[in-house]
Amino acid sequence: MADRFSRVDWPDAHLARRRAILKHYPTVKALMGNNPATAGFVFLLVGLQLSVAAGLAAFDAHWLLVVVFAYVLGAFPNHALYVLIHECTHNLVFKRHWPNQVLGIVCDFALVVPGAMAFRKYHLLHHKHMGVEALDADMPTQGEARLIGNRPARKALWMLFFSLSQALRPKKILGIGLWDRWVLANVVAVVAVDLLVLAVLGPKALVYLLLSTFFGLGLHPLGGRWIQEHFVTRDGQETYSYYGPLNRVCFNVGYHNEHHDFANVPWNNLPKLKAAAPEYYDSLASYDSWTGVLVRFILDPAMSTYSRITRAR
Numbered sequence: 001m002a003d004r005f006s007r008v009d010w011p012d013a014h015l016a017r018r019r020a021i022l023k024h025y026p027t028v029k030a031l032m033g034n035n036p037a038t039a040g041f042v043f044l045l046v047g048l049q050l051s052v053a054a055g056l057a058a059f060d061a062h063w064l065l066v067v068v069f070a071y072v073l074g075a076f077p078n079h080a081l082y083v084l085i086h087e088c089t090h091n092l093v094f095k096r097h098w099p100n101q102v103l104g105i106v107c108d109f110a111l112v113v114p115g116a117m118a119f120r121k122y123h124l125l126h127h128k129h130m131g132v133e134a135l136d137a138d139m140p141t142q143g144e145a146r147l148i149g150n151r152p153a154r155k156a157l158w159m160l161f162f163s164l165s166q167a168l169r170p171k172k173i174l175g176i177g178l179w180d181r182w183v184l185a186n187v188v189a190v191v192a193v194d195l196l197v198l199a200v201l202g203p204k205a206l207v208y209l210l211l212s213t214f215f216g217l218g219l220h221p222l223g224g225r226w227i228q229e230h231f232v233t234r235d236g237q238e239t240y241s242y243y244g245p246l247n248r249v250c251f252n253v254g255y256h257n258e259h260h261d262f263a264n265v266p267w268n269n270l271p272k273l274k275a276a277a278p279e280y281y282d283s284l285a286s287y288d289s290w291t292g293v294l295v296r297f298i299l300d301p302a303m304s305t306y307s308r309i310t311r312a313r
Helices: 014-024 026-031 038-058 063-089 097-110 116-128 142-148 152-160 162-172 181-200 203-216 221-230 245-249 256-261 267-276 290-299
Strands: 006-008 309-311
Touching: 014 026, 014 256, 026 267, 038 063, 038 097, 038 203, 063 097, 063 116, 063 203, 063 221, 097 116, 097 181, 116 162, 116 181, 142 152, 152 162, 152 290, 181 203, 221 290, 256 267
Parallel strands: 006 309
Antiparallel strands: none
């Protein structure tokens, strides 16, 4: 196992591949744009989660059943809502910024923790400065990498608490303040909804929603996504796609090479992008099982939190 990130002196491959695809397949420009229908899925998923939470509260479900429902059911819609926050972050739902920002906050109503606006700020830096430790909040910190290493138990615990790790990452991004009016509005709106859920539905409803987020971003079959995207399993390849069946319930978020190449293509058109330029994607290493990715990461001593590519600013 390496005890440091893989340092490279070349830029990420996405801009060059984007240019090449546009040159050879200019028709892919038609795939770019917005998909306002995505807003309907946001309200559907938030409504679904609030309804399940209300049902568990109304039947005074045993706390163990609340946990089981959150892991088996709730993790999926809450993970999907994070994907839709990602769509809003790239302004892929509406043309103007502010409706996307508002919709991102609505996604948080079922997620309990107000993170949409902070994610928007730091995720766009990830695209612009991928692999630059000081600017890419998607990169594990040096402290994380040293602490977790490649020990299976520690890697499993890290995945279990991955949401906490992600929440703390922006602290390493110097010079980019967290607070602005949108982040403040995000916090106020979500805390207000949390208090309303607690007052009207009770603690079991709120805990169900919170655990759905915790599991959906952690040690769960869906959790393999966090390893799939940028953890290196082929020398020199920095980004990986997943083409398995869970894309159907996660709005094609597995098409990660395609997304980094064309961040202005909405989720529904990402498979069309791959199909339009197959020779640019079929030769890349990819996955068809998030569970397999997760198990490999935990058990393979060759993989660790250092299995990432980094570069100078």
